Amino acid sequence: MQLTEKVKIHPTEEQVDVLWTISNLSRLTYNFALAERQETWRNEQRSVRYVEQQNKLPEMKKKFPQYAMVYSKVLQGVLKKLDGNYKSFFALRKNGDTSARPPKHRGKNYFFTIVYNQSGFEFRDGKASFSHKVNEVPLSFGIDREFENKKIKQVEIFNSDPYKARGEWYISVTYDYEPEVPYHDNGLYQAIDAGITKIVTAVNSQGKFFEAKTARPDKYWNKKIDTLKSRRDHCKKNSKRWQRFNTNIKKMEKKKADQNKDYQHKLSKKMIENTKANTIIVGDLKVKKMAKSKKLKGKRKKGLNRSTQNQGFLSRFIGFLTYKAEKVGKKVIKIDESYTSKECYVCKKRHKMPLYQRTMSCDCGNTIDRDRNSAINIMERFLLQNALWTGYRYFADNLRQTGLKMGIEFLDPIPK
Numbered sequence: 144m145q146l147t148e149k150v151k152i153h154p155t156e157e158q159v160d161v162l163w164t165i166s167n168l169s170r171l172t173y174n175f176a177l178a179e180r181q182e183t184w185r186n187e188q189r190s191v192r193y194v195e196q197q198n199k200l201p202e203m204k205k206k207f208p209q210y211a212m213v214y215s216k217v218l219q220g221v222l223k224k225l226d227g228n229y230k231s232f233f234a235l236r237k238n239g240d241t242s243a244r245p246p247k248h249r250g251k252n253y254f255f256t257i258v259y260n261q262s263g264f265e266f267r268d269g270k271a272s273f274s275h276k277v278n279e280v281p282l283s284f285g286i287d288r289e290f291e292n293k294k295i296k297q298v299e300i301f302n303s304d305p306y307k308a309r310g311e312w313y314i315s316v317t318y319d320y321e322p323e324v325p326y327h328d329n330g331l332y333q334a335i336d337a338g339i340t341k342i343v344t345a346v347n348s349q350g351k352f353f354e355a356k357t358a359r360p361d362k363y364w365n366k367k368i369d370t371l372k373s374r375r376d377h378c379k380k381n382s383k384r385w386q387r388f389n390t391n392i393k394k395m396e397k398k399k400a401d402q403n404k405d406y407q408h409k410l411s412k413k414m415i416e417n418t419k420a421n422t423i424i425v426g427d428l429k430v431k432k433m434a435k436s437k438k439l440k441g442k443r444k445k446g447l448n449r450s451t452q453n454q455g456f457l458s459r460f461i462g463f464l465t466y467k468a469e470k471v472g473k474k475v476i477k478i479d480e481s482y483t484s485k486e487c488y489v490c491k492k493r494h495k496m497p498l499y500q501r502t503m504s505c506d507c508g509n510t511i512d513r514d515r516n517s518a519i520n521i522m523e524r525f526l527l528q529n530a531l532w533t534g535y536r537y538f539a540d541n542l543r544q545t546g547l548k549m550g551i552e553f554l555d556p557i558p559k
């Protein structure tokens with residue numbers, strides 16, 4: 144598995160100049176390659192491949208010698224990034240996401256993240272150093288973390304607020320990680336339904352439930368941010384007052400985002416530490432996304448943005464959960480979750496379940512919280528798909544016991 148760590152750096156003014164030079168040449172390469180792809184599509188109706196563009200780099204360096212100032216792998220990385228952006232755009236469109244937009248031209252005020260892939264960097268004596276030929280100023284930064292013994296794959300240099308690089312400077316280091324404990328199936332499972340209001344509803348092999356609400360720092364911040372925004376919009380754009388409001392708005396938005404991320408880190412850590420199950424099953428969010436984008440067609444853009452934002456929050460959380468699990472020899476498995484929120488887990492009858500409807504009441508006698516119903520369905524589906532009959536019986540028996548203790552009737556799920 145691969146892990147990525149973010150480390151703060153403190154470049155001097157001279158070093159910032161070097162970073163801007165590399166960033167600009169990277170950005171121009173990006174825009175250049177993007178234009179080539181767009182033109183080829185317009186004129187020949189075909190997609191340009193990554194290799195084609197990479198093969199043109201030496202020619203470009205001959206014509207415009209300034210590009211030779213950038214470490215060669217960095218420019219290749221730019222082309223790879225463009226290629227990746229196109230690929231994810233096509234994948235989203237294929238998935239029915241009509242809000243996906245093709246890669247865009249990058250403006251000159253934006254700091255373009257510099258990517259060193261495989262080589263051109265060195266970690267030694269508490270310093271991270273990067274190759275370049277801009278001038279004699281070395282790109283060498285003191286860092287407070289050790290990477291000497293790690294198999295580093297990639298290092299990116301970026302600014303937390305890329306517009307005019309007004310934020311803080313960081314490097315993010317991606318390296319191969321071998322978990323100390325290898326994964327093995329210990330016969331215990333936990334199934335998770337990830338949602339918008341309740342971020343987690345989980346059920347385990349013992350039939351016990353675990354629930355966590357989504358952190359809502361936005362409730363606190365949105366009001367403050369909206370007030371400032373309306374005050375800002377009453378000022379002349381880009382005036383001193385306008386800029387002061389704008390800076391404060393950005394700061395608050397960052398705090399809001401940080402609090403959310405922090406909560407997700409803590410929650411995923413706690414969940415991995417507290418479960419005996421070595422196998423954690425989650426619904427594949429891609430399916431959720433498809434259903435969303437269809438339903439939102441024609442609705443206000445704000446609604447659509449919020450929904451893709453939620454999607455992002457959830458998949459980031461699953462990401463945290465996945466790597467924290469792998470570190471300790473556990474595993475997160477994604478399975479198709481279609482209809483898990485609509486099907487009664489007892490009799491499998493499908494119900495219309497609009498999001499506001501929090502309880503499922505079925506004619507078979509099953510009345511249950513909608514998210515718990517989904518979690519049970521996800522667990523069942525996984526166990527049955529993998530023919531884990533012992534695990535299935537164990538789960539069904541325990542679920543009935545839980546029901547007795549809680550004074551709720553959990554009906555016996557029927558194997559298909």
Ligand SMILES: [Zn+2]
Pocket residue numbers: 487488489490491492505506507508509
């Ligand atoms: Zn039913």
